[in-house]
Amino acid sequence: MNLLIIGAPGAGKGTMSDLLINNFHLVHVSTGDMLRAAVKAGTPVGLKAQEYMNKGALVPDEVIHDIIVERLSQDDVNDGFLFDGYPRTLNQAEDLDAILKQIGKKIDRVINLDIEDEELIKRITGRRLCPTCGEIFNIYYKAPAKEGVCDKCGADLIQRKDDNLESLTVRLEEYHKNTQPVIEYYEAADIVSHINAKQGVNEVFEDIKAALEGLC
Numbered sequence: 379m380n381l382l383i384i385g386a387p388g389a390g391k392g393t394m395s396d397l398l399i400n401n402f403h404l405v406h407v408s409t410g411d412m413l414r415a416a417v418k419a420g421t422p423v424g425l426k427a428q429e430y431m432n433k434g435a436l437v438p439d440e441v442i443h444d445i446i447v448e449r450l451s452q453d454d455v456n457d458g459f460l461f462d463g464y465p466r467t468l469n470q471a472e473d474l475d476a477i478l479k480q481i482g483k484k485i486d487r488v489i490n491l492d493i494e495d496e497e498l499i500k501r502i503t504g505r506r507l508c509p510t511c512g513e514i515f516n517i518y519y520k521a522p523a524k525e526g527v528c529d530k531c532g533a534d535l536i537q538r539k540d541d542n543l544e545s546l547t548v549r550l551e552e553y554h555k556n557t558q559p560v561i562e563y564y565e566a567a568d569i570v571s572h573i574n575a576k577q578g579v580n581e582v583f584e585d586i587k588a589a590l591e592g593l594c
């Protein structure tokens with residue numbers, strides 16, 4: 379079973395990816411992780427990627443393409459894989475299909491974690507962290523007993539710099555602009571499952587499992 383998971387920042391993609399990988403024994407194909415690993419191992423693609431990263435530039439599609447080809451040539455992917463964080467654009471989706479076709483594979487299902495921006499805004503801008511013990515609060519869903527103070531250790535809570543409305547709005551706009559064509563591309567192939575990601579973790583995962591019935 380070969381899957382792809384799509385979700386906006388705050389939709390719970392990391393949690394659902396972990397659950398899928400552990401429950402269905404899938405190989406996790408995360409381009410971010412693969413890039414870091416290739417750079418660390420000093421492979422030819424890794425060295426190329428490093429050049430761009432050193433300049434603070436985005437790693438171009440050709441380099442990511444090479445990394446994916448390299449990863450998909452390993453035997454463990456035959457048992458099934460989960461693409462996470464890729465493809466992010468229509469071009470990348472078309473390229474991935476071409477790569478998979480060459481090795482006689484395909485994406486069986488695309489899981490789209492569906493959730494309104496309003497909810498994501500609450501989840502992310504409401505987040506408060508304890509810098510001392512690491513406890514995470516949310517002023518909308520899991521407020522500390524005393525405003526701005528950690529329930530567990532009494533330290534002052536902080537908000538991560540990127541968790542403000544302005545930068546989140548930019549990230550969400552970018553996300554929708556790039557991802558909508560990707561979703562439509564897979565919808566044309568009739569393989570998208572839209573999952574209501576506003577529910578609790580267990581409910582979301584149950585819905586995903588139901589959507590995958592018959593595939594594994």
Ligand SMILES: [Zn+2]
Binds near residue numbers: 508509528532533
């Ligand atoms: Zn604390």
